[in-house]
Amino acid sequence: MNFGRVLTAMVTPFDENGAIDFDKTTILIEHLLKNGTDGLIVSGTTGESPTLTYEEKIALFKHVVKVVDKRIPVIAGTGSNNTHDSITLTKAAETCGVDGIMLVVPYYNKTDQRGLYAHFTTIANETSLPIMLYNIPGRSGINMTAETVIELSKVDNIVSVKEASGDLDQATKIIAETDETFTVYSGDDGLTIPMLAIGGDGIVSVASHIIGLEMQDMIQAFLRGDHKEAATRHQALLPIMNGLFQAPSPAPVKAALKMKGIDCGGVRLPLVELTQESYDALEQLLK
Numbered sequence: 001m002n003f004g005r006v007l008t009a010m011v012t013p014f015d016e017n018g019a020i021d022f023d024k025t026t027i028l029i030e031h032l033l034k035n036g037t038d039g040l041i042v043s044g045t046t047g048e049s050p051t052l053t054y055e056e057k058i059a060l061f062k063h064v065v066k067v068v069d070k071r072i073p074v075i076a077g078t079g080s081n082n083t084h085d086s087i088t089l090t091k092a093a094e095t096c097g098v099d100g101i102m103l104v105v106p107y108y109n110k111t112d113q114r115g116l117y118a119h120f121t122t123i124a125n126e127t128s129l130p131i132m133l134y135n136i137p138g139r140s141g142i143n144m145t146a147e148t149v150i151e152l153s154k155v156d157n158i159v160s161v162k163e164a165s166g167d168l169d170q171a172t173k174i175i176a177e178t179d180e181t182f183t184v185y186s187g188d189d190g191l192t193i194p195m196l197a198i199g200g201d202g203i204v205s206v207a208s209h210i211i212g213l214e215m216q217d218m219i220q221a222f223l224r225g226d227h228k229e230a231a232t233r234h235q236a237l238l239p240i241m242n243g244l245f246q247a248p249s250p251a252p253v254k255a256a257l258k259m260k261g262i263d264c265g266g267v268r269l270p271l272v273e274l275t276q277e278s279y280d281a282l283e284q285l286l287k
Helices: 022-034 054-068 083-096 113-124 146-152 168-177 189-197 208-223 227-243 251-259 276-286
Strands: 006-009 039-042 074-077 100-104 131-135 158-163 183-186 202-205
Touching: 006 208, 022 054, 022 208, 039 054, 054 074, 054 083, 074 083, 083 100, 083 113, 100 158, 113 131, 113 146, 131 146, 146 158, 146 168, 158 168, 168 183, 168 189, 183 189, 189 202, 189 208, 189 227, 202 208, 208 227, 208 251, 227 276, 251 276
Parallel strands: 006 039, 006 202, 039 074, 074 100, 100 131, 131 158, 158 183, 183 202
Antiparallel strands: none
């Protein structure tokens, strides 16, 4: 299932007391819609999902669905390392009117591939929503293999994967051995063009908060066969993409948004704000 080319893993705006700021969230959504975002991932890693309560996630899903008003797909991050809790949140998200859900590989438990298959199929059986799997070994501690993704792709409502392993060989195998309706998204901004080149469908992006239109231009250049132009644009954008990960995300992207006049507040502990040195370096990069 194609959710678009550039999906933004949206930050969660907070007020000065660290509570979700829904007015700021509305402003951010409109900014993203004007700046090349084809779909929104809400309460993912970039949305600081580990520090959002169940009630906050539900309130956020409802608000985003209402503001977006069917203009683009809204995908709710409902996965965790607790299968039962993931089902509960998924069912609640479904009643909020989201268009799909994203399920991260369970972290910390260190299950095996059989456990991953059982986890995802158990959740899939409890919802009619389309599901995007999310493989991020750097955060979950385990890699979901291409073979497991290929098997899971045979489940009717498992329709997509955000592949953030950085392994293009693994992504190639998934693309080659899944149905053509199954979509594969890069989870790394810097691999957007390489992922398209091997047959992938797009990017779940953090950088699109700041350079969404530029990323769309780069992708369109590649899709119309102007690979030299796409490469030139990629080379120009890569330092910004990397700069937005100079400190634990989403502190840099929230700082960059503030520089652009979109105040999304700070980050929740255990994340911390950028140092002044990092802030100044990011500001120079964006200029």
